[in-house]
Amino acid sequence: MIIAVNRFILNGISYHGKGAINEIPGIIEAKGFKKAFIATDPDLLKFGVTKKVTDLMDKAGMAYEVYSDIKPNPTIENVQSGVKAYKESGADYMIAVGGGSSMDTGKAIGIIINNPEFADVRSLEGVDTQGMDQGAYRKAAIDAVRRLSVDVGIPTKLEALKEEDLQFLSESAAADACAPGNPKEAGVEDFVELFRKLM
Incomplete structure (x- = not known):
């Protein structure tokens, strides 16, 4: 049985549809990444959703570290602790697994890692908070x-x-x-x- 994986290209490529998760190891290998920082929430970890990703990475022998200290509607401190954990992990890329909270926390962590001038997190709101x-x-x-x-x-x-x-x-x-x-x-x-x- 052949499963067609759908994708569309914006600034990057978005894979979607049945079986899209299986593309993860190939993408990582093609990019030459060494270690993942997996941002997820405690419930997705507990119910085995995150394991679907980590199982693929284990099978491919890929290094990762899971960060699951993510709360609903994450706080500034939540993002800042994620930035600290990312730096300490030695990761060179991130995978966010989950809904809005994991994705938003992951995006904020990624922005700050690449743009440390936003480390206060508040300035991402577009408001001068000084x-x-x-x-x-x-x-x-x-x-x-x-x-x-x-x-x-x-x-x-x-x-x-x-x-x-x-x-x-x-x-x-x-x-x-x-x-x-x-x-x-x-x-x-x-x-x-x-x-x-x-x-």
């Missing part, structure tokens, strides 16, 4: 995201939202695994009020 305390920084970052939302045309109102939807949506938002990583703690009533403002 001399700001945490409260001022958070407000500046939120304002920057709001400006970006307007610039790219993201709607500021959810016109289809109805009052009877608010409780369910708010309970779902509060129960989301990423909720603890929000910039400020919020309960169901806080989410109800937030959704109500969007109506």
